[in-house]
Amino acid sequence: MRQNQNKKDASMNTRRAIINLLKEHAGMDVVALSDHFSLNGMAIRQHLNALQEEGLVTYEEEARPMGRPTKLWKLTPAADRFFSSGYSDLSLSLIHSMKEAFGSEGMDKLLAVRNKKMQKQYLNYIGDTSVTRERLEKLAEIRTNEGYMAEIKQEEDGCFLFIEKHCPICEAAATCAGLCKNELQLFHQVLGNDVTVERVEYILSGGRSCVYRVQKMATKNQSTNPNISPYI
Structure with missing residues (x-):
């Protein structure tokens, strides 16, 4: 037996x-x-x-x-x-309630507060290194600990792919598009103004993973704004 x-x-x-x-x-x-x-x-x-x-x-x-x-x-x-899910049915219900109570503008303000808090936490973890690969490796550690199963790969042209194979907030992101938009901005903020960050694959658009292409600025005259793809 x-x-x-x-x-x-x-x-x-x-x-x-x-x-x-x-x-x-x-x-x-x-x-x-x-x-x-x-x-x-x-x-x-x-x-x-x-x-x-x-x-x-x-x-x-x-x-x-x-x-x-x-x-x-x-x-x-x-x-x-x-696999881990960061949002329960209660959380989804709260998102709907906040939209009703505060409207789109209020939701944007709440997400901005969340983004600022996460930025501080991420920067504290990443530390003072200015090497792009090291910053990406630290970011992958953070996101993996949060349930995103993150990894980085370097392309032949020297650019990096930041890959998240699981999204623990997928249901919430489908309900609140601002979560994904803020996430893309967050990555640019913590990786530094000398890189561009572009989302090239997106789970909510049918992709297997969320994939971000990270590359160094070619010249100092280039814009420091993130290259935001239409997948937001």
């Missing part, structure tokens, strides 16, 4: 680990998953089939030059429940 329970617990732990990995790297095939978990393909398929029956994963077929198409597995929106 105890042995059966241990096997069940091990299976649940593996499936949760698969969910976490697919959150980090969407579009993984059975071979990649097998290599990561040191399990054979049959075992991985059993876990994926179980997760698919629960509506937590799905797949897309990718054509290959030779042979049959490969299934690339990814999470469904139903899997979001396994």
Whole structure:
């Protein structure tokens, strides 16, 4: 009896680990998953089939030059429940109530206060470093601790991509667009006036992640205002 329970617990732990990995790297095939978990393909398929029956994963077929198409597995929106959410139904209700009580102008003022407080907290954490990569790494640490699963990648042209793979305030952001607009401005404020910050992928517009392109100003004469994309 105890042995059966241990096997069940091990299976649940593996499936949760698969969910976490697919959150980090969407579009993984059975071979990649097998290599990561040191399990054979049959075992991985059993876990994926179980997760698919629960509506937590799905797949897309990718054509290959030779042979049959490969299934690339990814999470469904139903899997979001396994990741932190910064806003409950109560919080969403409060946002609606504040809009009714204070109107759009009042909401903008409240968000500005929130933005100023976050800016101070972020700057204290980032410290005095002026190196863009170091500032981005610190920012990624902050945002990951807040549930955004953030990371940075450097492009061949020297620019950086700041990637947030999960949005714990997604429902609230869908209700209050000012949250995302202020977030973009916040990033520019804490990363410094010598960089531009542009949102190039957006979860609320159907993107898999929120992705920001960060690059150094080419000249001192360039504007220090953030390059804000239309995704706000």
